Amino acid sequence: MTTIAIPQGMPQYDGVPRFDVEKVRADFPILGREVNGYPMVYLDSGNTSQKPRQVIDAMREHIERHNGNVARSVHQVGTEATEAYEGARAKVAQFISASTPDEIVFTKNATEAINVVAYAFSNAAPGSRFALKPGDEIVISEMEHHSNIVPWQLLCERTGAKLRWFSVTDAGRLDLSSLEELVNERTKIVSYALVSNVLGTINPVSAITARAREVGAFVMLDASQAVPHMPVDVTDLGVDFIAFTGHKMCGPTGIGVLWGRHELLAEMPPVLGGGSMIETVSMERSTFAPPPARFEAGTPPITEAVGLGAAVDYLTALDMRAVQWHEKELTAYALDALATVPGLRLFGPNVPVGRGGTLSFALDGVHPHDVGQILDSVGVEVRVGHHCARPICQRYGVPAMTRASFYLYTTVEEVDALVRGLEQVRKVFD
Amino acid sequence: MQIDQLYQEIILDHYKHPHGRGLREPFGGEAHHVNPTCGDEVTIRVATDDGSFSDISYDGMGCSISQASASVLHELLTGRATGEAFQVVDGFVELMGGRGQVTPDEDLLGDGVAFAGVARYPARVKCALLPWMAFKDAAARAGVGPSSQSSQSSPSVAAQEAPEVKA
Numbered sequence: 001m002t003t004i005a006i007p008q009g010m011p012q013y014d015g016v017p018r019f020d021v022e023k024v025r026a027d028f029p030i031l032g033r034e035v036n037g038y039p040m041v042y043l044d045s046g047n048t049s050q051k052p053r054q055v056i057d058a059m060r061e062h063i064e065r066h067n068g069n070v071a072r073s074v075h076q077v078g079t080e081a082t083e084a085y086e087g088a089r090a091k092v093a094q095f096i097s098a099s100t101p102d103e104i105v106f107t108k109n110a111t112e113a114i115n116v117v118a119y120a121f122s123n124a125a126p127g128s129r130f131a132l133k134p135g136d137e138i139v140i141s142e143m144e145h146h147s148n149i150v151p152w153q154l155l156c157e158r159t160g161a162k163l164r165w166f167s168v169t170d171a172g173r174l175d176l177s178s179l180e181e182l183v184n185e186r187t188k189i190v191s192y193a194l195v196s197n198v199l200g201t202i203n204p205v206s207a208i209t210a211r212a213r214e215v216g217a218f219v220m221l222d223a224s225q226a227v228p229h230m231p232v233d234v235t236d237l238g239v240d241f242i243a244f245t246g247h248k249m250c251g252p253t254g255i256g257v258l259w260g261r262h263e264l265l266a267e268m269p270p271v272l273g274g275g276s277m278i279e280t281v282s283m284e285r286s287t288f289a290p291p292p293a294r295f296e297a298g299t300p301p302i303t304e305a306v307g308l309g310a311a312v313d314y315l316t317a318l319d320m321r322a323v324q325w326h327e328k329e330l331t332a333y334a335l336d337a338l339a340t341v342p343g344l345r346l347f348g349p350n351v352p353v354g355r356g357g358t359l360s361f362a363l364d365g366v367h368p369h370d371v372g373q374i375l376d377s378v379g380v381e382v383r384v385g386h387h388c389a390r391p392i393c394q395r396y397g398v399p400a401m402t403r404a405s406f407y408l409y410t411t412v413e414e415v416d417a418l419v420r421g422l423e424q425v426r427k428v429f430d
Numbered sequence: 431m432q433i434d435q436l437y438q439e440i441i442l443d444h445y446k447h448p449h450g451r452g453l454r455e456p457f458g459g460e461a462h463h464v465n466p467t468c469g470d471e472v473t474i475r476v477a478t479d480d481g482s483f484s485d486i487s488y489d490g491m492g493c494s495i496s497q498a499s500a501s502v503l504h505e506l507l508t509g510r511a512t513g514e515a516f517q518v519v520d521g522f523v524e525l526m527g528g529r530g531q532v533t534p535d536e537d538l539l540g541d542g543v544a545f546a547g548v549a550r551y552p553a554r555v556k557c558a559l560l561p562w563m564a565f566k567d568a569a570a571r572a573g574v575g576p577s578s579q580s581s582q583s584s585p586s587v588a589a590q591e592a593p594e595v596k597a
Binding site: 366367368369370373374377385386390393399400428429 | 433436437442466467469470471491492493494495551554557
C-alpha cells in the first residue's frame with residue numbers, strides 16, 4: 001500500500017502504530033464478495049460498517065451457549081448472560097475512558113441516545129436543572145444529522161424553547177465567530193457532531209465547551225462518526241453527554257450508547273417505563289433504579305451488546321491510533337485522487353487535516369442517484385442522497401450529494417476503483 | 431453491461447434534451463411531488479380543453495430517470511383525450527410495478543417502453559413514477575380523474591405527497 005512520506009521535522013508521527021490492511025481485510029468475510037460481477041468496493045462505512053468474524057463469532061457463541069435473560073435470573077445461563085452483558089458495558093466504558101461502567105447506557109442506536117437526553121429535559125420537574133421554559137435556547141449546527149436536529153426541534157415544540165444554529169463556513173468548518181452571542185445565558189444545551197457524517201469535518205470541542213461552562217449550558221456530542229474512527233476519551237473531551245452507535249464501529253445494528261457524566265444521569269428522569277428500570281413498583285407509584293438501568297427499560301439487546309463488546313476488543317487490539325492514521329493516509333490519497341476528476345466539487349475540508357475519511361461531492365451535470373447507480377454497476381458502493389442531513393445540503397445549494405466513506409479495511413486500490421468508476425459515470429452522461 | 435438496460439439511450443436523450451419543459455399558463459391543476467430519499471422534485475401542471483389534456487407542463491430537478499420520465503410523460507399525454515391518457519398512466523404504472531416481468535406495449539407507451547429496465551431496479555422505480563403520480567394529482571385538482579373502466583388502482587407505489595423520510 002502507498003504510504004505518505006512523513007516530512008522531516010514531524011517526529012510526532014514517527015511512533016504512530018500501523019497495521020497491515022490486508023490482514024485486517026481477511027477478518028471481514030463480506031469483503032470477499034462480488035457485486036455485479038466486480039469485487040465489491042465498499043465505500044459506505046459511514047452508513048454502516050462491515051463486521052469482522054470475531055464479532056460474528058462472539059454473537060453466535062453467545063446465542064449457542066450462553067443465552068438467558070439478564071439481571072433477573074438465578075440460573076446458570078442467566079448469570080452468564082448477565083456477566084456477558086455487563087462485561088460489554090465495562091469494555092465500552094474503558095474504550096472511551098468513562099470513569100465507571102455505570103456511565104454507559106445501552107440504547108437502540110445513537111438516535112435513541114440523543115432522544116433520552118432530549119426527553120430528560122422535557123420530563124424534568126420544574127426547578128430541576130434540566131427544566132426548559134420559553135425563552136431558553138438550544139444550540140446545534142447546520143452540519144448535523146437529522147438525529148441531532150429533530151429531537152431538539154421536538155423538544156422546542158414541547159417546551160417553547162428556541163433552537164439556534166452554528167453556521168458552517170464555505171470550507172466546511174463550524175463558524176465559531178459568533179460563539180459568544182450564540183451560546184449565552186439563555187442556552188441550556190449545545191449539541192453537535194464531533195465528526196460530520198457529510199463533510200468529514202472534525203469539530204473543535206474546547207472553545208465551545210469553555211463557553212458553555214461560562215454560561216452553565218450542557219454540552220452533548222454526536223460521536224457516531226468519531227468513536228469508530230479515532231481515539232475518543234470522554235475525560236479529555238470534558239463534555240456532559242456523548243452518543244454513538246454500535247453498527248458503525250464493527251458491531252451489530254440494534255445497539256447504541258449514551259455516555260453521560262454520572263451525576264447528571266443520576267438526576268435525569270427516565271424516558272421509557274417498564275421492567276428492569278424500576279426500584280420498586282406499587283399500585284400507587286413506582287420508584288426508579290439508578291443509572292444505567294433507569295434508562296434501559298425492558299429486555300435489552302443482549303446479543304448485540306456482546307457483539308459490541310467484541311467489536312471494542314477488535315478495535316482495541318488494532319489500536320485506535322492506528323485506525324486513525326490509516327484513514328488519514330487514505331483521506332490524503334483520496335483528496336488528491338478526486339481532485340483529478342473533471343467537474344467534481346468536494347464539499348468539506350479539502351486538506352487531510354481536522355477531517356476524517358468521509359468525502360462528499362457533486363459531479364457536474366449528473367445527479368447523485370445516477371452516480372451511485374453507475375458506481376454500483378462496477379461494484380463500488382457509495383451513499384447518495386441527503387445523508388439524513390438536509391440543512392447542510394441546502395447550505396451548499398444542492399439537493400443531494402454522493403458520499404464515499406472509509407474505514408479501517410479500505411485500501412488505496414479501492415479509492416482508485418472509485419475514481420475509475422467516476423470516469424464511467426462521466427462517459428454515460430457525456 | 432447490465433447498466434445499459436437502465437440507462438437506455440432514449441432515457442438519456444430525454445434527460446439531456448427534455449421535451450416541453452417549463453411551467454406554463456393557463457392550467458387547471460398543479461401538483462408538486464418530492465422523493466425525500468434523494469431530493470428529486472417535480473411540479474406538474476395540467477390544462478384541459480374539451481375532454482383532452484391541452485397542455486402538460488412541468489419543471490423539476492433530480493436524477494436522469496425522474497426527469498426523463500417527466501419528459502416522456504409530457505410527450506405521451508399532451509393532446510390526448512383524458513380517458514385515453516389515464517390508460518397510458520395505468521400502463522406505465524403496471525410496467526413499473528412489474529419487476530421486469532411485464533412486456534411493455536409500445537403502441538400504448540411509446541418512449542415509455544425504455545423504462546422497462548428501470549423496473550428491475552426497485553430503488554429507482556420511485557424515481558420513474560414521481561412525475562406520473564404528480565400528474566395524477568394535478569389532474570385530480572383540475573377536476574379530471576380516471577374514468578371508471580380504467581380506474582384500476584395502482585400498486586403500492588409512492589403516490590403520497592410526503593412519503594416516509596429515510597434516516
